[in-house]
Amino acid sequence: MSHTDQSRQAPVLHLEDVTRVHGQGAAEVQALRGVDLKVHPGEFVAVMGPSGSGKSTLLTLAGGLDTPTTGQVLVEGVALGTLSRKKLAQVRRRSIGYVFQDYNLIPALTAAENISLPRELDGLSARAARREALAALEELGIPELADRFPDDMSGGQQQRVAIARALIGERRLVLADEPTGALDSTTGEAVLAVLRARCDAGAAAMMVTHEARHAAWADRVVFLRDGRMVDESVSQDAASLLVSAAANSRKVDE
Structure with missing residues (x-):
């Protein structure tokens, strides 16, 4: 399914102007700042960015393991923040x-x-x-x-x-935090192929990775820096992703 066809469908996951603040006063940390992101059926999205950019926070909010300070997270059109603990547990068991x-x-x-x-x-x-x-x-x-x-x-x-x-x-949304981290390269590629096949069968997936060659399995790559989405690109191949990742890392260093 093309990216255009996917975007015409209702998203499986929608983070709507999501902010997450940890701590208060001098200890306050803005882990995410106004993130707006949709992941559609059949779409595999990779999330990249330097350490501390908010990647894991993004996943925990998407999975209903934490709640945003402002904004809302919707899974299959249901706002997770409106659910009781029991209903949220059901959604996490059945859909995520x-x-x-x-x-x-x-x-x-x-x-x-x-x-x-x-x-x-x-x-x-x-x-x-x-x-x-x-x-x-x-x-x-x-x-x-x-x-x-x-x-x-x-x-x-x-x-x-x-x-x-x-x-x-029948999980409609798969969230993966560095899923190939403990695997050798051959096994890691096999796991990514399984995630890719799930998306091709209609599920939506979002994966945090620091490896451009792994992100190349995705349809789209989202880059985070200091809790903000700074760039978004449709995945072409590993080479173009490496260039893009290098460019974004240079921005972080500047």
């Missing part, structure tokens, strides 16, 4: 898949149990949830990890299990 930097796997559960837990909490039978979990592990190329506990996995294996958990079910 989140890949954390530190995996957040439950040590006492096997890979398959970690992955199927959100589906069971949502009322799916244990057997059906396990079937979906095994399919997600197969999609990530790690079916042999199904009955292994997190402590018996490498960091890269834990990361792929966490990604499988984010993709299980």
Whole structure:
């Protein structure tokens, strides 16, 4: 689907003039400043920027893990800030898949149990949830990890299990914070191919990355600096992204 066709559809994610302030007085930090961003069905958006630019804050707000100081976050047209805690938890289980930097796997559960837990909490039978979990592990190329506990996995294996958990079910929005950080380059590319395929099947995805070659998998790249969106470009190829990333990094240094 072309970028123009995507933009004609209602966005899966809309951050509407979002600001996030941490602390007060002399300790006040503006993590995000007036960010307006839409991610449409079938669209894969990469977020780049220097350390401290607000990338992770953007993801936590998009996933309903934090609330904006001003502005609002809408997922499939629903303003997350208007929901009760119970309703918000439902939206996060059903509509949003989140890949954390530190995996957040439950040590006492096997890979398959970690992955199927959100589906069971949502009322799916244990057997059906396990079937979906095994399919997600197969999609990530790690079916042999199904009955292994997190402590018996490498960091890269834990990361792929966490990604499988984010993709299980009909998640319409996938949010990923440096999803390839613990992976070797071959496995990282395979994971990005899975995220790309999910978008091609109609989901929306937003990924924080510092690697231009990873951002090249995206349809669009958003650059943040000091909490503001400073640039946005339609992804062409890795080479043009490297040039763009270098230009933006020069702006940061100036």
